[in-house]
Amino acid sequence: MRPQESSFWWSVSGEWVEEPNNRRGGFSGVQRVVLPQSGECYYVKRQRNHLFRSVRYPTGRPTLLREWQSMRFCQSIGVPTAPLVFFDMQKGKEGWESILVTRDLQGYVSLEQAYVEKRWSCEQRAEALRKVAGALISLHRAHRKHGHLYPKEVFVNMSGTQPAVAIVDWELSRTRLTVAQAAQPDVRRLLKSLLSVGMTQDELQLFYDEYRAHGIKLPVLPPLTP
Numbered sequence: 175m176r177p178q179e180s181s182f183w184w185s186v187s188g189e190w191v192e193e194p195n196n197r198r199g200g201f202s203g204v205q206r207v208v209l210p211q212s213g214e215c216y217y218v219k220r221q222r223n224h225l226f227r228s229v230r231y232p233t234g235r236p237t238l239l240r241e242w243q244s245m246r247f248c249q250s251i252g253v254p255t256a257p258l259v260f261f262d263m264q265k266g267k268e269g270w271e272s273i274l275v276t277r278d279l280q281g282y283v284s285l286e287q288a289y290v291e292k293r294w295s296c297e298q299r300a301e302a303l304r305k306v307a308g309a310l311i312s313l314h315r316a317h318r319k320h321g322h323l324y325p326k327e328v329f330v331n332m333s334g335t336q337p338a339v340a341i342v343d344w345e346l347s348r349t350r351l352t353v354a355q356a357a358q359p360d361v362r363r364l365l366k367s368l369l370s371v372g373m374t375q376d377e378l379q380l381f382y383d384e385y386r387a388h389g390i391k392l393p394v395l396p397p398l399t400p
Contacts, residue, residue: 183218183260183275191217200224200269206278215278216259223269236263236272237345244318244344253313254340256329279329279340286325289371294332302330303377305337307384310364314357314390321346323360324367357390 186207194203200223207216219241225234242261249255256276263272285306288294294302306328313320320327322343331338350356365378385392 180260180262183273184262186218188218192219194220215280217256217276217278219274219276220272222271224272225270234270236270238272238274239263241345241347242274244347247316247318247347248313248341248344251312251316251318253309253316254338255344256340256342276342279331279342281333282329282331282338282340284326285328285330285368286371288330289325289368289373292372298332298337299377300380302332302337302339303381304384305339306330307381309339309341310357310360311385311388311390314353314360315388317350317353317356319348319350319356320344320360321348323364325364325371328364353390357385358393361385361392 188205188207190203191206192204194201200221202219202221202224205218205220207218208214209216219238221236221238224237226237226240227234238261242258245255245258249258256279258275259277260275261273263270265271283293285302288299288302310320310323320341320343322345323341327341327343329340329342331340361381365373365381369378382392
């Protein structure tokens with residue numbers, strides 16, 4: 175079967191990198207799939223009966239639908255995510271099932287890993303943080319928040335002439351009334367976590383300066399101590 179065929183992604187199996195989480199009559203998990211012919215790597219998130227409800231969908235729809243829609247929105251405004259490959263959902267005898275497939279972020283490392291392992295120089299860290307701030311500013315100016323923004327959700331590739339960024343895990347992303355309501359909880363969560371793994375005060379100030387340069391005011395920093 176060719177990877178672009180729907181039946182391929184529904185039937186393919188791989189190593190569980192996120193063990194199935196069984197709760198409330200459903201499950202959610204992520205498999206790593208490597209195609210034997212090409213060696214290309216993909217991540218396949220599978221869910222059954224993990225649902226959200228809304229005015230539009232009072233009886234419920236898969237939460238992966240919401241994540242897929244969030245990633246499509248990010249693509250439309252230039253916010254980088256893991257490359258989308260495939261999404262589908264179907265309702266059967268056991269309820270709703272859904273899958274979301276993304277390409278492996280080869281060459282990328284999470285901010286968490288980069289800080290913990292001290293992978294980058296001070297100059298590289300500053301370059302990476304500016305690029306991350308730029309991506310998040312685009313998101314927040316669109317009145318959109320990520321909703322679960324920790325350093326492990328932000329990936330950076332430093333192999334090119336400029337850092338490349340990709341942000342993952344969009345299941346909790348939501349639209350907010352104002353830019354501040356979108357930006358403040360995301361930035362606070364991310365920076366508080368980065369401070370705990372070695373972010374310096376200069377780097378913290380750099381991040382805030384990027385937001386101020388785009389006219390976005392953020393709260394005072396004292397609570398953000400490690």
